[in-house]
Amino acid sequence: MRLPVCASGSARNIGEAADRGGEPIDVEQVCAMVDEFMGAGFSYFDTAFTYHDGASEPAIKRALVDRYPRESFQLATKLPAWAAKSAAEARGMLDISLARTGAGYFDYYLLHNLGGELSQPFEDYGLWEFVQQKKAEGLIRHAGFSIHDNAAALDALLTAHPEVDFVQLQINYADWENPKVESRKCYEVARAHGLPVIVMEPVKGGSLVKLPPAARAVLTEANPSAPLASWALRFAASLPGVLTVLSGMSNIEQMRENVGVMRDFKPLTAEEAAVVERVRGILDEAPTVPCTDCRYCVKGCPQHIGIPAALESLNIMAQFGDERRAKENYAWSTGSHPASSCIGCGACERVCPQHIAITSELARAAELFE
Structure with a gap:
């Protein structure tokens, strides 16, 4: 369970609860x-x-x-x-x-x-x-x-x-x-x-x-x-x-x-x-997908896949190895349009300024997070 509510009222505070569902609150x-x-x-x-x-x-x-x-x-x-x-x-x-x-x-x-x-x-x-x-x-x-x-x-x-x-x-x-x-x-x-x-x-x-x-x-x-x-x-x-x-x-x-x-x-x-x-420098050196969230890929995707979210989850794994967080981000952000619904049309790759092999990355995301 994640604590659903908590923070402090001094000048600086320490609590939050952005639970997205799951087991009942204790x-x-x-x-x-x-x-x-x-x-x-x-x-x-x-x-x-x-x-x-x-x-x-x-x-x-x-x-x-x-x-x-x-x-x-x-x-x-x-x-x-x-x-x-x-x-x-x-x-x-x-x-x-x-x-x-x-x-x-x-x-x-x-x-x-x-x-x-x-x-x-x-x-x-x-x-x-x-x-x-x-x-x-x-x-x-x-x-x-x-x-x-x-x-x-x-x-x-x-x-x-x-x-x-x-x-x-x-x-x-x-x-x-x-x-x-x-x-x-x-x-x-x-x-x-x-x-x-x-x-x-x-x-x-x-x-x-x-x-x-x-x-x-x-x-x-x-x-x-x-x-x-x-x-x-x-x-x-x-x-x-x-x-x-x-x-x-x-x-x-x-x-x-x-x-x-x-x-x-x-x-x-x-x-x-x-x-x-x-530490930030070490994290930045991880082999991540160079997505800048420009969202050009999303506009032309016939399957309406949350491509940047899927790539972000891959980067969470690359930087932190945090599978729970990566899967949570993937499930929450891609919703009913997962990476596995990709039909390989290549529309996303034709408009990507970073020239990312998006269809291959989506296949990797589907294998890891679905």
Whole structure:
């Protein structure tokens, strides 16, 4: 099980729960984790309308809202407009989230997972104006959005919607200079717009604790007693303007480790930052598929295959050997259009600026992940 909700409320925070379904939530364990988390002085909890097939918000009610005074914690949840078929359905998600959690209001409310074609429903349904209205009514304290897209797309959104209070970005040291994720560039755009940042994926879904031997050796030599996750958390939390760092925790042991890192937080020193840079260099040297996510291949694919997602999963395997993460990314991102549905027409390869042998790579992805 992945913990469906958890984060801290100090200036830097350590919890998140982007579960995509699976086994039932162990609410008893969540209660125990909430108690230790709150007892350590942390108070920010993150959930979403769709997490764990809708079961995450009721779980946080039982584990947190029903057991602690409302003013003692901060709660964030998210509105996924792309999962709605109408403006009324999308707007109704806030009322459902309030009913599920019993929270009365949300400290942080996010338009969930913008980027590419997923951004349009938020415009079509008038949700930017909707959240500002609900903020004025006191149901939302801080309004923002999460995004998985490049820096140019983020800049366009923030220029069009300067009213937002914060932005949630994928930031970790492996993706800092990644040309697809553009962690650094996105962070710099947010800061240029004067916005604080909430960090998601600081440990890259767990991949940064499953490092290849050469990368692991660099960190272990630099500090034998430091957990691998601590390097990732401290990298993200050392950035100026970061409100909180969300990190999925599956059990009390992981939570205790993360709390230990953040309770007595120390920013990375210049020497430690150089160590992290060496690790990033090792990861970048892995023989990955040179996909830049331009998506030219997707536009002409008669099978509508999520080609960039399949290639990304291959790269997760190449860089980290993290089969669980690679398969999770593949299943979530390709959905009903897997690599095995490729008919070998070659339309993708004719338009690929990187001249990738896409059909061969899709065959490899199908063999590894299906």
